[in-house]
Amino acid sequence: MGFSPRSGSQTDMDQFVRYAQAAERGKVQLLFIADTPVLDVDLDHHAPHHMVDPLLILTVLARETERIGLVTTASTTFTEPYNLARQFKALDVISHGRAGWNAVTTSDPAAAANFGATIPPRAEKYERAHEVIQIVQALWGSWEKDAWLLDVNGKRFADMDKIQPVNLQGKHTASRGPLPIPPSEQGQPVIFQAGGGSYGLELAGRYASGVYANPYTIEDAQTQRQVLGDAAKRAGRDPDEVKMLAGFMPTIAPSRQAALQRRRFLDEVVDLNQRVRYLGAMIGLPLGPAQLDEPLTADQLADAKPSPHDPRSDRALAVAREGWTLRDVLAHGVIDYHPVVAGTATDVADHMQQWFEAGACDGYSIAVDSYHDGFVDQVVPILQERGLFHDDYEGPTLRENLGAHEQYGLDPRLTTPARQ
Amino acid sequence: MGFSPRSGSQTDMDQFVRYAQAAERGKVQLLFIADTPVLDVDLDHHAPHHMVDPLLILTVLARETERIGLVTTASTTFTEPYNLARQFKALDVISHGRAGWNAVTTSDPAAAANFGATIPPRAEKYERAHEVIQIVQALWGSWEKDAWLLDVNGKRFADMDKIQPVNLQGKHTASRGPLPIPPSEQGQPVIFQAGGGSYGLELAGRYASGVYANPYTIEDAQTQRQVLGDAAKRAGRDPDEVKMLAGFMPTIAPSRQAALQRRRFLDEVVDLNQRVRYLGAMIGLPLGPAQLDEPLTADQLADAKPSPHDPRSDRALAVAREGWTLRDVLAHGVIDYHPVVAGTATDVADHMQQWFEAGACDGYSIAVDSYHDGFVDQVVPILQERGLFHDDYEGPTLRENLGAHEQYGLDPRLTTPARQ
Structure with a gap:
């Protein structure tokens, strides 16, 4: 179960901290901050979002929470894989293994214009997305897990034989590596994906441990989940490795x-x-x-x-x-x-139970309104009592709490990209 | 006066926090983290540096300090101006006006290879640097100072007439804007520069409020400071707007x-x-x-x-x-x-006084060894007693504490870049 915070003032970190701490009190597995690199709302009439860079917000939260996962979106279309790999791995190290990257392509021409670019054709955009995710994962794995010695007295900081360049060259982007960052407590960040279509589905099937989905009905959700599982199978993976998180907006009173x-x-x-x-x-x-x-x-x-x-x-x-x-x-x-469910805590829990028991989703991405304490203090105990939600975190890392598969570096089951 | 931290483990944020808090206790104006986007030391034999992304480290420090300025390097060669502008402005907002950007070009071919690129010819690299800094500053100024209303009850978050695209198109890079972030308490981050040569000097003269210099002798420093002041004058600025910070490594015992x-x-x-x-x-x-x-x-x-x-x-x-x-x-x-001065606190203070009174520098960039408390507790009081160092911070922002000139958006005294 993940929370997506809303904040009256997107620049007030204290609000985000209070929000994250409330979610953690409710044992919510992860906090997700959506993002797109453009000012895409009319602030004359709409509440702001996507203002302060989410990696910096999550860095703040990493220091003021202990268990909750910290996930955000970053575009595969307009960011260099080396920068993506370094910043997400840094967040993973700072949070002691709680970072996740929602790897999405960007479609908004106004966002492209912020980079002096236009949106590439869909096929090309996704071709680049595959390259970027693979290079990022390879860079994350560029230190063998036991390379970091930190033996200051023996004057050996790392075993350089175990830190190697990745030398990946794609059609659209490339990187030599290695990254200058050792493994985190969960090895490397967990990959998420959002946005449908056959291209998005293939991306999710190959790389994602969690997928943000937007079904409106149980039937719709069941179909989406089936299709997602099939995509995972086509990539040689177990469908259970890919958790579908259904978007849900409760209002509790x-x-x-x-x-x-x-x-x-x-x-x-x-x-x-x-x-x-x-x-x-x-x-x-x-x-x-x-x-x-x-x-x-x-x-x-x-x-x-x-x-x-x-x-x-x-x-x-x-x-x-x-x-x-x-x-x-x-x-x-x-x-x-x-x-949306606007009702009592029991109404909200009933809705969640109904979807979950119908196999409509593996979990929820919950956009709580400002009354997030209500969800934590009223809905979570009902779900726990019904045996639908854990009583405590399974462990210190996002990978453990999400039940994500172990992965370090590239997934060896996938076709290896061309090396230089 | 600025501190450059060294840390035994570059991944331990608690060490950075202790370091920053010690520096703040000593009223040190700013903390500077050097960076380059490549693993450029042999960790078999050398202590690590440039590991965790410095913007994330400074975000941690922003929440656990109150007055000290937070400055880091980011490459104008391999990062998109929109991303640079957004992340530094985000740090500036989170720190309530204490961020600074050391805008440098990158020369290391191994760093270029991390971006699937090669190092461009020097002239081209600096041409891009000018464009990047100008686009970043224009994006920072894309909200008029009173655009942010945050009138939640009146349902007006901002005055969109006062938030405009920048539409800058250079030869190497471009951005439309606006940035989605309101002004910080100091308006926008302060620009620093490092690295000499005529190209670097022109960059410093036009944009920088602080310059990291590496003179070995007083005479060398006096010459560098004169040349820097001349570069500022050629750009139509007052030489006093550009503070030269001389690198200095004291060991106190x-x-x-x-x-x-x-x-x-x-x-x-x-x-x-x-x-x-x-x-x-x-x-x-x-x-x-x-x-x-x-x-x-x-x-x-x-x-x-x-x-x-x-x-x-x-x-x-x-x-x-x-x-x-x-x-x-x-x-x-x-x-x-x-x-290097290896000696008593008085030896160190004497050296600093001698350089300062000879007009060799405006301040120091101090690479203290791990015994930073010694500098704060022993050298700072001597400098204060001699009237060479302030007793407290001048105000809450880096701009105030550095004595940097006011600037919001592009500097109107400089030639305006071509608009789209």
Whole structure:
């Protein structure tokens, strides 16, 4: 189970620390900070995200937490593999084996422009992503595990015979190595992946120990998990090595009404006029802000038709049929990026149990609203009581707590890339 | 005055923290971590350096210190300006205005190979360096100082009219921007420069507030400082805006004999056989390890001749003439990278006063050996008593404590680079 923090001020490290410490109190396996190298929200109307470099935030958290995993996104498209390898390995050493890298390609032309570039064609972008991940993993393994002696009195710091260049040359990028950093307590950082499509799936199947997925329904999730397992098999791996983490946004309150009120408050920082129009498009009606505090009329309900282009449309219409005002329909999270449960701690735990027992996911990526203590103090104990969640961390490293397979350097089961 | 830390284990953040806290107790203005993106020492025989990414180390220190400036090197040759700008600005925000960037080009072919590249011709490398620094500074200034509103209740996080792309296009690199990070308490990080030559000097003259210099004598230092001031003038700046920090390696002990013994101990971790041969080359004699514990013979002294190719040769011969064994001649630091004073706290303070009053430097970059507490507790009080060093920090930011000029975004006195 992983938490994705939200913070009112993205520049206040104390908020991130409080958040991480709360998650750790709840034995949450990892904290994940999404990232993209561009200012991609209109700060006139939207809360900021992706501001301070996430590797630096996680470095802060590494020193002020002890067990929770620390995972963030970095682009394979616009960062040099040597720099990626060095910074993630440094975080892994500083956190004593708790770092993870969500290796993703970048698609936003505005992000490319920040590097004076354009987005390459999809096939080329993923070809580079394979090279970058392989070079990074090879650099991580460029010290044999027992190379680091640190025998200051005997004047031998390392056995240089056990520290070798990687000499990898791809079509798009290359690196000689070695990296100047010894292994961490978990050897090297754990790889995550996000974003679907056949290219993304192949990447996940080959390298990832955890995958961020965005299913809206149990059926959708079961299919995604099956397809992901097949991709792992094609790469010669055991499907169990790749954990699918389903995105999930709970809002916890003493009652469903109170939870909806809480979500209405959160919705006030987003552009509701735009959202109500989008809701209309989802259910085939021309809706506008004037109707925000009214439910759908009988005539509208008769005309409504869920859009086949948005997997969330059926649920949106089902909630609207219950008679809620449009503001409250939206407060149910019907057009949010992940499934929303606005309810009691038991409602949230029930939803998680239902998905998990249906084999819809291996775990969750939970975007908790600012009331993260509620999740930790109310939902976690229920899950523990039901035997669905561990009572304590399995060990000090992310690899142990995620149940990820052992890996140091490149995966020997994969085709070795061309050496120079 | 700045400290450059040495650490037995470069992976132990607690050591760096203790070091930084000691320096801060001594009101040292800044901590500097040198870096180069390659494993460039033979760890079989030499203590490691440049291991963990220094931006991550400084992030750790930012949270565990309050006033000391945090400066590190990053290459303009092999890092994208957007990434540089974002990470240094992030450090500046996390440290509440204490970050500095030592902007240098990279010359080591092995470092280039880590990026699948070769070292470009000198002129091209510096042309890119100018572009990178200008793009980084422009990105830092891409938020007007009052753009950040953070009015969560009024639902306005920033005034987007005051956050604009920079749209800079150079010959070697480019960036659109804006950066997603608001100004820090000092606006933006302070620029440092290191490494001489006419190209490096022009870079320092145009952009730097602090310059790391490596003079061996007062005369050499005076000349370097004059030349640096002239470079600042040519760029339309006041020479006082560019502080020259002279490298200096003190070893402090109750007596000169005890200080030499301490240095002999430190020398044991280096390859003395190589050093004694190098000493021979400096003074025109074929010396070898067999003579390590003997002084030069009368015949050798008669034949000795300082090499004109090494500015340290005169002092090396002068120390040898005093009759020390070759091991002790080396312990005097005659072939170290910076001037060495091995003596009492008063000896060290005297040396610093002499250089400072001769106008040889504006401050020092002090590579203290592991006994940094000695410098803080013994030398600093003498310098304070003599009125040569401040009793406390001038303010919370590096810019204040260095006496650096105000700057936000590009320096308007410099020629504006071509916009897209």
